[in-house]
Amino acid sequence: MSLLRVTDLQVHYGAINALKGVSLEVEEGSLVTLIGANGAGKTTLLNTISGAVPGSAGSILFRGDEILNELPHLITRRGIAHVPEGRKIFGELTVEDNLRVGAYVQKDKKRINTLIERNYELFPRLAERRRQEGGSLSGGEQQMLAIARGLMSDPTLLLLDEPSLGLAPILVEMVFELIKEINGLGVSVLLVEQNANIALQTATFGYVLETGRITLADNAAALLNNKAVQNAYLGVG
Amino acid sequence: MSIKPFHALREKASLFIRRHRITTALVVALFLLSLPYVLTSAYHLRVATLVGIYVLLVSGLNVIIGFTGMFSLGHAAFYGIGAYTSAMLTTMAGWNFWLALPVAGIVAGAFGTLIGLATLRLRRVFLAFTTLGFGEIIRILILNLRSFTRGPMGISGIPIPRILGWTFTGRGYYYLILVLATVTVATIYRMYHSRVGRALIAIREDETAASSMGINVFGYKVLAFTVGCFFAGIAGSYFAHFQRYISAESFANLESFAIITMLALGGTGSIIGPILGSTILVLIPEIFRFLMQYRGVIYGLTLIVVIVYRPGGLANVKGVFEKPKPPKRPGKGRFSFGRRRTVVIPGETV
Numbered sequence: 001m002s003l004l005r006v007t008d009l010q011v012h013y014g015a016i017n018a019l020k021g022v023s024l025e026v027e028e029g030s031l032v033t034l035i036g037a038n039g040a041g042k043t044t045l046l047n048t049i050s051g052a053v054p055g056s057a058g059s060i061l062f063r064g065d066e067i068l069n070e071l072p073h074l075i076t077r078r079g080i081a082h083v084p085e086g087r088k089i090f091g092e093l094t095v096e097d098n099l100r101v102g103a104y105v106q107k108d109k110k111r112i113n114t115l116i117e118r119n120y121e122l123f124p125r126l127a128e129r130r131r132q133e134g135g136s137l138s139g140g141e142q143q144m145l146a147i148a149r150g151l152m153s154d155p156t157l158l159l160l161d162e163p164s165l166g167l168a169p170i171l172v173e174m175v176f177e178l179i180k181e182i183n184g185l186g187v188s189v190l191l192v193e194q195n196a197n198i199a200l201q202t203a204t205f206g207y208v209l210e211t212g213r214i215t216l217a218d219n220a221a222a223l224l225n226n227k228a229v230q231n232a233y234l235g236v237g
Numbered sequence: 238m239s240i241k242p243f244h245a246l247r248e249k250a251s252l253f254i255r256r257h258r259i260t261t262a263l264v265v266a267l268f269l270l271s272l273p274y275v276l277t278s279a280y281h282l283r284v285a286t287l288v289g290i291y292v293l294l295v296s297g298l299n300v301i302i303g304f305t306g307m308f309s310l311g312h313a314a315f316y317g318i319g320a321y322t323s324a325m326l327t328t329m330a331g332w333n334f335w336l337a338l339p340v341a342g343i344v345a346g347a348f349g350t351l352i353g354l355a356t357l358r359l360r361r362v363f364l365a366f367t368t369l370g371f372g373e374i375i376r377i378l379i380l381n382l383r384s385f386t387r388g389p390m391g392i393s394g395i396p397i398p399r400i401l402g403w404t405f406t407g408r409g410y411y412y413l414i415l416v417l418a419t420v421t422v423a424t425i426y427r428m429y430h431s432r433v434g435r436a437l438i439a440i441r442e443d444e445t446a447a448s449s450m451g452i453n454v455f456g457y458k459v460l461a462f463t464v465g466c467f468f469a470g471i472a473g474s475y476f477a478h479f480q481r482y483i484s485a486e487s488f489a490n491l492e493s494f495a496i497i498t499m500l501a502l503g504g505t506g507s508i509i510g511p512i513l514g515s516t517i518l519v520l521i522p523e524i525f526r527f528l529m530q531y532r533g534v535i536y537g538l539t540l541i542v543v544i545v546y547r548p549g550g551l552a553n554v555k556g557v558f559e560k561p562k563p564p565k566r567p568g569k570g571r572f573s574f575g576r577r578r579t580v581v582i583p584g585e586t587v
Contacts, residue, residue, distance in 0.1 A: 050449055076451035088446035090439050092506075101439045104432070105451035153451055 001064055003028045003188050004049070004157055009058035009068075011041070011048050018044045020212040021058065026157065026190050027205075031183040033220065035196040035233055036209035042192040043085050045209070046159045049190075050082035051075040062157070077105050081155035085162045085192075087146040091135025095126055098134045098145055102152030112152075119148040122178065140171040147178065157188045164195045176202045196233035200224045208233075269415055273408040282407045284523050286479060289414030290472050291515035293421050295499045297468030300425060302497070303505035304434065305461040306441030307357065308365040311372030312496050315466040317379060317488025319345040319473025324392040324483055325385060334398040338474045345470020346463045353462035357455060372490045379485040391484030395477050410479055417475065421468055426508050428464070437461055438506075491533060498536040501543045504550025513551045 004026040011019040019041045026032045036042050047053040049060055051072035060068040067075055076082075090098050099119060103112045120127035123144045129137060134145060143163055150158055160179065164172040176198050183189050193199035200206050206223045208216040216223065223229050254261045276282050298312045323341040326332040332340075356367045379386045386392065398405045398413070405413070428434050436457050439447040448454045477483050495518070503514025518539065522532045543550060 052445055052448065071453070072448035073451045073453045076449060082449040084446055084449060088443045090442040090446070092442060093435070093438060097435055100432075101435045101447075101452075102450050104436060104439075149450070 002026060003063060004190065005059075005061040006045075006049070007059045007061070009045070009048065009060065010056045011044050011053060012056045018212055019048070019055075022209070022212070022214055024207050024214060024217070026188055028156075029183075029186060029188055030205060031180070031189045031191065031203045032205045032207070033191040033193055033199040033203035034207045034209055035193055035199055035229075037233075038194070039211070040209045041212045042209055043161055046082060046084075046161050046190070046192055049075075050080060050159060052082075073105075076153055076155075079153075079156035080159065081150035081153045081157070082159045083146050083150040083161060083163070085165065087142045089134040089137075089142050089145050089149065091133065093134055094131055095134060095137070095145060096130045098149050099126075099152050102149035105153050111154075115152050115154060119151060122151075122181065123148050139166050140168070140175070143167060143171075143175055144178070147175075147182070151182065151187070155187060157190065158182065160189060160191045162192060162194060164193060164198065172198060196229070197224075200229075273411050279407050282411055284519065286407075286411050286414050288516050288519045289411070289418045290476050290479070291496070291499060291519055292418040292512055293414075293468050293472035293475075294496050295503065295511035295515045296418075296421050296425050297465040297472070298496055298500055299465075299505060299507075299511050300428070300437070300461050300468075301465040302500060303507070303510075304429065304437040304441060305458060307458060307462065308361060309368040309462070309465070310365050310490070310497065311368035311370075311375075311493055312465070312469055313488045313490065313492035314368075314372040314375035315345040315349055315469035316473040316476070316492065316496075317375055317485070318348050319470030320477040320483050320488065321379060321386055321392070321473075322470070323474035324395050324477040327396050327478070328392055328394060334396060334478055335400075338471060341474035342467045342471040345473065346467035349463045349466025350459060352466075353459040357458040357462060369490065369493075372493050376485050376489050379488070386485075389484070391482060392477075393482040395481045395483070397481065398478055414475060414479075417471060421471075422508065422512065429508060433457070433460070441506075494533075494540075495536055498540045498543075500550075502539055502550055504552030507550065507552035510550050510552035517551075 002025040004024075006022060006024050008021045008023055009019055010017070010021055022041070022045060024032070024034070034042055034045065044053060048055045048068075051067070051070055051074075055068050058068065059066060062075075062078055062080060065078070067078065067080075090101060093101065096116070099116050100112065103115060106112050106115070120130075125141055126144060126148055129141065134142065137145060143165075147158075147160070147163065150160075163175050163179065167175065172195065179189060179191065180202055189203075191199060191203060200220045200223050203220040206216075206218065206220045207214050208223070208229060216226065216229065218226065224234070272285055273282055276285060294312065294316060298309065301307050301309050301312075319341040322344045323334075323337040326337040326340065327334060352368070352371055356364055356371075359367060380388050382388070398409070400409075403409075436447070436452045439450060439452060440454050440457055444454050473488075476487075480487075499514035499518045500511060501514070502518060503512065504510030518536065521535060522529055528535065
């Protein structure tokens, strides 16, 4: 049984049909990416999984339980952490308080401190900035903070939305190295990206989403060599 | 008008306070405790007591607006509910003040929960309109439910609190509101620095992100609203027994705006702000007595000036009136050291 199984998911924004029957799977421990152009429905899919946007038909099974249209905070408690597009860190809180808010579902203080320490090991830059307000960090640091905050709920599945957005190439590479490292710790990752190249290099499996439909699904390496993908997303050919 | 000297003064004061915490606390405590013996006129003591009542109201509203970012424009309604609950219980049902006080808080809090459940799914301007409407509904209900509230005649002869056979005097009133205000501010301070407080601020900053942290956004909004209304109810009960006569006009929308102005002037989202705001805006119309008829004008102007020139209020904490952040010049405000960005990685874009 796969960790996450989305079947025939449909989402409507009023009269607009944003997802027209999407199906995908994330196996336990894997790093899966979903690539696609602007407006394909990538963010909508993540938002529906995390409960922020209601789905109109289909099913989302997490460890065999139906979670479609469950309240967002309950979905987080099941072990799904969503790192939203555009980071959305809490600018007025310090770095450490941002992390503590992320650990909101954890009740055990010792556990929270362990998780904070683990994050500081993963992101030494955040340790240096722990007393600084989140809003004063640079773009790359904010992205790291957003990911670190997502990890504070100790999730089984991490949903990452466009972690490369607005970052310089050198930082993009750094962030994706960290994503691999996090995956290595046993956290399954569903990664949504416009930067198809680096996403496919990082992930093990990939899906291509086009205007609300999955058009391709294959091993990431195979997608990298796929002619259609190369033409449409990798700027090759 | 330059506010530079003010900045320097505030910086110095806050530094002094941080260095001499215990001394400052003792001085403030001594000042507040000895005030009734310094202020010899009964009128001055009444004004000081009134400041205390507003500290309760403004601090409560701060939980709603300042921490959680919900624009409630009907806070006076809950103040009125507390006042009328207490007044009716003591004059018509013969209750004791000490029992009526907490019950008034609970009743106002319960109304807060109900209104919250009904309206808090609305955001920003819609919430503001509904609470504004609720304030008006309460005023009209008070005027028309004659058998309970005696309508436009108001309720008079509200009993003076007694304790151990001693009837309250001006000093008694002052010390009681001092205790209530201290407890209120301390409770809200503890709440602010807890898991709950962080959850509320997360909701203010970004509801979507907060809910993906596992925070029950709607539940906490209702909680914050209830807490704010509870303190308004306590303030109302106290006011009823202090004034000994209440009528609907004391709890109209103008009163809600007065409370909001005090909060804005002091600084939304700050602990000390509501204390500063209520003190200044209660004192100004009293000192400039000849301006009393322009009270509404003073409040309105204060609100405009604060929002345009100093959205952080006197406490200068980033609150809800702050505009979307422009790049900050270093060396301004309490958090300026955090705003100076140190870019470590070359070629980085923000």
